[in-house]
Amino acid sequence: MAHDDRRLRVLRAIVQDYVSTNDPVGSKALAARYDLGVSPATIRNDMAVLEEEGYITQPHTSAGRVPTDKGYRFFVDRLSAIKPLSAAERKAIEKFLDGAVDLHDVLGRSVRLLAQLTRQVAVVQYPTLARSAVRHLELVPLSTSRLLMVLITDTGRVEQRVVEVPVDTEADTVAELRTLLNAAFTGAKLAEASDKVGDLVDASAPHLRPLVAAVSATLLETLVEPSEDRLVIGGTANLAQGSALDFPGTFRPLLEALEEQVVVLRLMAEVGPSTVTVSIGEENEHEALTAASFVSVGYGSGDQALGGLGVVGPTRMDYAGNIAAVRAVARYVGHLLAES
Amino acid sequence: MAHDDRRLRVLRAIVQDYVSTNDPVGSKALAARYDLGVSPATIRNDMAVLEEEGYITQPHTSAGRVPTDKGYRFFVDRLSAIKPLSAAERKAIEKFLDGAVDLHDVLGRSVRLLAQLTRQVAVVQYPTLARSAVRHLELVPLSTSRLLMVLITDTGRVEQRVVEVPVDTEADTVAELRTLLNAAFTGAKLAEASDKVGDLVDASAPHLRPLVAAVSATLLETLVEPSEDRLVIGGTANLAQGSALDFPGTFRPLLEALEEQVVVLRLMAEVGPSTVTVSIGEENEHEALTAASFVSVGYGSGDQALGGLGVVGPTRMDYAGNIAAVRAVARYVGHLLAES
């Protein structure tokens, strides 16, 4: 019906106005700023309905209305058009990310870029090891009983571990071992590595067997360690901006949760590539995030995301813009990692 | 003289009281809480002198006194005894840092530990490449004209760069090259590497020469890049605590400066090992840090620091405790890196 339609336009206008002004928005201001074609009184009636349905609320009796989490949710799902990035923004992305020298650099630039584009806190996850493939496995003797294992993935991640080997080992043996392991693992997805280990140990020459077993064990350990997933965070200064307004009393916990990484990583675990996920306010289980929204998406060229990236900010954020920015940066990062 | 002596005790008491309460401290409170053996009136006289000399100041006419930067400086240089860490703290350090699995892990744990011990923002610098020695140099062929160079240092840092090689290169040649470069560089300090490059190119077989030159050039580039120095930051949530009080209006710039890293790295560049450097408030050149103090020290076993670590907080901080914590953590990190 026409009425419903107008009511939604009112809701959209409220969200947009509140996001840009941070002031509870009244019927009069709404009528003045948005060409809704009706008088404030009519808008008031619509607002009363919207409030009853839980999309907006009044902070005080005599104040304007503010969107609720439910209101933002509806806005994101139904009302916000995808906002294409400006040419300048596209150019900025390219400029910013080109010339990155290694993975760390790519992710560092991405997080700064994303923070700058959205004016929110940006988070970028390192490519998950399990979904990366082995590019090279290097062994450096530290002593006769200790090897340094260096794993290099196709996404450019480098992990190193010290392996205590059960028997004294000479340089030639290490070289043999290196050749053997690289032949077995190079090009293989790390998630599949565990399947190969058993056969590999059995098939290898007796004098190498304990070594293969030790190194393989260490390799598999890297996949389950908590450090497996790493996070780069940037733009926390953006949070400080209106922290007192947007996060009354929850600013510190929020910063702590971000530093903790675990919370964000859990949220990130669910993201798929190319589908932007938005979780709003109370939808977030972690208490410190109940006043925040999280916009995230996976990056990576395949059908399975290599990792995730996103932004965290107050529920009062520019969802359309942030979704566009997050998606665009993810696409570029995916390309960069695919070609390196 | 006896008077001077008492006056300094008054200054010390003012600093200690202000640091712990965050309230301007008056003569009466001082007499009550610190056993100075004289009446408030006498203390008032001393305070008047201290104020005239610039060590303390009054925020308002009818308020207590607050130490100035000069007052803190004097306190740090002359009045604060070194505060030994408690047994529990020592144990916590050991527990926290043991079990670190690689360099990234060591530094990550250090920064969290330091933030926790001091309740300030902690910063830890990666070991400078120039002062590290080569443990291993690995070359992985990406295509016939591109090599991935992986540099592993004795401190556990790993750097990777893609090298575009001028001529098509086969696996055997890469192996030769790898052997040659490792023979030349392994064990050498990277700062000295630039000296070796010329001779190495001249001495190598003609077919390897362009390759040696290309890889060496990339190697030297890593030493001058801005990414050469990296920083881990933790505990920013601690800053948020009383940000409005301690950093009125400068909170956001401060966070920005920390994220920028450059500012901190510059401060860190001057630190020596085992000598803790403290720079207080206005002593810091960067504007965002003029309300903050920075306590830092180098870590590393030799006479030259491998890198620096420290804490940033309000000038109103527990200098004695923070100096002790920073020093202790630096010592542990130095040990850990030496033995790995």
Place this chain on the structure above:
DNA sequence: GCTGGCACTCGGTCCACGCGAGTGCCAGGC
């Protein structure tokens, strides 16, 4: 040279008040 007393200053808090934005409701008009 230290001490107790005293007058003075002045920032912070509390409270009363008025303003204005915003609302809900109602009667009238298209």
Place this chain on the structure above:
DNA sequence: GCCTGGCACTCGCGTGGACCGAGTGCCAGC
């Protein structure tokens, strides 16, 4: 039947004045 203008009401916020108390500087006396 829905929209509109009018109107009475609510209530948060900012303002201004009074009060309180912590703290000071100075001075006379021990």
